[in-house]
Amino acid sequence: MMNISLRHVFLHASLAFACLASTAQAAPQHALTLYDEAPKYPADFQHFDYANPDAPKGGTLRQAGNDSFDTLNPFINKGNSAEGIGLTYDTLTVNSLDEAFTAYGLVAEKLEKAPDNSWVRFYLRPEARFHDGKQITAEDVAFTFETLITKGTPQYRAYYADVDKVVVESKQRVRFDFKHRGNRELPLILGQLPVLPKHWWAERDFSASNLEPPLGSGPYRVERIEPGRSIYYTRVNDYWGKELAVNRGFNNFDRVIFDYYRDTNVALQAFKAGQFDYWLEVSAKNWATAYDITAVRDGRIIKEEIPNRNPAGMQGFVFNIRRPALQDRRVREALSVLFDFEWTNQRLFNGAYTRTRSYFDNSELAATDMPSPEELKILEPLRGKIPDEVFQKPFEPPVSDSSGIIRDRQRQAYQLLTQAGWKIENDRMVDAQGNPFKLEFLLVQADFERVLLPYKRNLADLGIQLDIRRVDVSQYINRLRSRDYDMIVTGFPQSSSPGNEQREYWNSANADNPGSRNFIGLKDPAIDTLVEKLIGADTRKELVTRTRALDRVLLWGYYVIPNWHIKTWRTAYWNQLEHPTVTPDSDVGLMSWWQKPAVSKPLPDSSEAKPKPEIQDKEE
Missing domain, CATH: 3.10.105.10 (Dipeptide-binding Protein; Domain 3)
Incomplete structure (x- = not known):
């Protein structure tokens, strides 16, 4: 029988060797794929195929929100959060829209996972910043994770159920250890984590529903709100990540506005009257009958069906x-x-x-x-x-x-x-x-x-x-x-x-x-x-x-x-908007669209300027 002390020495040495062997097989990468296949885009790629890197910047994108909103905190189980609030936050990685499931670095410059999927490590970009200029650190990532699973909606606890712990290894390096090996999806899921500023939330109650504009790190910040009625976002001119390959050709509008409508019929009429720019039609009846108007016939409003290659769900x-x-x-x-x-x-x-x-x-x-x-x-x-x-x-x-x-x-x-x-x-x-x-x-x-x-x-x-x-x-x-x-x-x-x-x-x-x-x-x-x-x-x-x-x-x-x-997205938009020739497989890709510099905002015909009552269905 082996001496107990000696046996512990051998056991610890074996574990240490196993950890070293696991680490040796792993290597930081610019992207992670589900089954370790090669990603579509190499480490030196310049932009996604469905983005136009030369898209002009400027203009305003106006959209319709549904009903109302009463909070700017989308992470808790209280209230109805504002449309577009995700534009203010950056995530560790971003998923490409023309691959089954591949994550490319955003806040994280490099990604590394264990060969047996027992952990994942993120190397943060030193240049990543919140809107107040403070650097995004591993402490912020750890804070975000712990806060979401303890105070966020129940979906976070379910989504991250296999995470055992988060380890801050250095200022710019963070590791997530898993309870079980073999969960291939979990490293990619953790890349979707929005990074929240620990210093900002230290003085605020995360569980409270309120309308205070949040501090984020994304391409837009909240400019102003009219509670329950509208929210205005403005593009961050000194946004830290604007030159990254994953962002090139995106976030082209200077402002993004959501005006809220309690009735989708009224919203559709407002769109046709030129009150906002883009409409995703979910009514087959409306698609067939509600667009026989002058603005469509003369090309000021464009009706387009964009292929949807997603599983229908x-x-x-x-x-x-x-x-x-x-x-x-x-x-x-x-x-x-x-x-x-x-x-x-x-x-x-x-x-x-x-x-x-x-x-x-x-x-x-x-x-x-x-x-x-x-x-x-x-x-x-x-x-x-x-x-x-x-x-x-x-x-x-x-x-x-x-x-x-x-x-x-x-x-x-x-x-x-x-x-x-x-x-x-x-x-x-x-x-x-x-x-x-x-x-x-x-x-x-x-x-x-x-x-x-x-x-x-x-x-x-x-x-x-x-x-x-x-x-x-x-x-x-x-x-x-x-x-x-x-x-x-x-x-x-x-x-x-x-x-x-x-x-x-x-x-x-x-x-x-x-x-x-x-x-x-x-x-x-x-x-x-x-x-x-x-x-x-x-x-x-x-x-x-x-x-x-x-x-x-x-x-x-x-x-x-x-x-x-239906296997398409039915889109209608005023002709000052334009989108890339190549469309993504799994999304409309609206934030890769832009406003044509030479085309002015829509001028509605007098016959279309006032919303009219009309029976409408919302089927999807």
């Missing part, structure tokens, strides 16, 4: 399964089959949309056909804990002939409801105790009511009462955080490299966290297992397989009624 009518009536999967399926997408798409959306059939639609990550042998290796251990249909057939939402007559689906829904213990009495659907089946659909968009009214009629035919409750943004946020709703319409956006954010959507630990995006209330150990497997994928092939397995289980759970998607 899942927008849907989301069930809150914390409610007893919605805990039975048969009930949720019954409510799902009563939504007539084909009629809705034809009559309300001019046939513009594609039905969403996956939580990762429009990508290779979507589950189609039967499970592959690789998927079955993941799913078989969960047999009996997940729906049997996962193993039997691919998920497909029901399809109608768009006539509006769905008697077969109503019979199917009735059979499911009776199997779940519901019955019809006096033309009302009631449970075993005679309590009527009532649902409240919580809504913030007035435009969506016309989509829900036909669905309400389909439910009423089976004796189910659906109340559509529209509230203002503040009430909506409060009720969302307190989980006070039966159904809502929302989305679960996805990237081409899903990872740690899936915990925020589906993990049991987030079901009771106010402010998390586990809107459904999922507490399913099988889904937790699938999420962790997805996060732990070591190759792209593994990631695709594990994502498809998770997708199947979510779909057959009937946790949402899938809505629809």
Whole structure:
């Protein structure tokens, strides 16, 4: 038997050697990729392909904000933060918009991670500065991380759950150690950390919601605000990072302004009247019918569809399964089959949309056909804990002939409801105790009511009462955080490299966290297992397989009624704006646009200068 003291010496020496070996294999880089493949852009690249380095500077970009705002702190679980506030902050890295998931240094000049992904180190740029001239240091990075996970919204605790500690190694060097090895995404996620000034927040309450302009380090600072009505940003002339390759061709406007509108219909009319410059259209009906105006015909307003190569994600009518009536999967399926997408798409959306059939639609990550042998290796251990249909057939939402007559689906829904213990009495659907089946659909968009009214009629035919409750943004946020709703319409956006954010959507630990995006209330150990497997994928092939397995289980759970998607961004803008010829894959890239020096601000026609009432929908 080895002497205890001697054994400790050997043990410590072995650990030290292992750490040295790990460090020796790592090397600082200008970029990190998910699976250690070479990044698209080399260390000496001059600008992203989707940016114009010669874009002229100047002018003002005017946009519309939704409803109102009451805080300039977007990091806490209080209030409705102002649009564009992220322009005032710099992050450690920036993700390119034409790669699956690659991070390039911003505040961090170099990036270094352990070969086994057990830690990541950031080397900060000495020239990085806050707007007050003070240098950004590793202490600021550590302060930011600790503050966000202790005082920020719950999403930060979920997002950074695998971080064990943050270590300040020197003034310009900081390291994050992880609880588990193998989380490939975590080093890149930490690069998205916005860096907050420790010295500025030392005299302020981070948890308080207020309208004091924050001290940041980004390309813009808050110029002035009109509380709840508008916010003005001005470009920082001596911005420390303006010559970096990742910023070249961006932040071209001298000012960025958001004016707030409580009604999107009024906002659209204001856009057409020249009150602001850019509009992202989310209504198929409006795209087809609302732009037959002189300014479009003569080219002063440009309508353009820009390709969207992102996974579509899942927008849907989301069930809150914390409610007893919605805990039975048969009930949720019954409510799902009563939504007539084909009629809705034809009559309300001019046939513009594609039905969403996956939580990762429009990508290779979507589950189609039967499970592959690789998927079955993941799913078989969960047999009996997940729906049997996962193993039997691919998920497909029901399809109608768009006539509006769905008697077969109503019979199917009735059979499911009776199997779940519901019955019809006096033309009302009631449970075993005679309590009527009532649902409240919580809504913030007035435009969506016309989509829900036909669905309400389909439910009423089976004796189910659906109340559509529209509230203002503040009430909506409060009720969302307190989980006070039966159904809502929302989305679960996805990237081409899903990872740690899936915990925020589906993990049991987030079901009771106010402010998390586990809107459904999922507490399913099988889904937790699938999420962790997805996060732990070591190759792209593994990631695709594990994502498809998770997708199947979510779909057959009937946790949402899938809505629809479109594969372009529908943009409308006044012709003084221009954008690069090459557009990014995963974003509109608005901050790479610029104002043409020779084109003046729009002069609306008198017939278009006044907003007019018009029915509008907001579908995405």
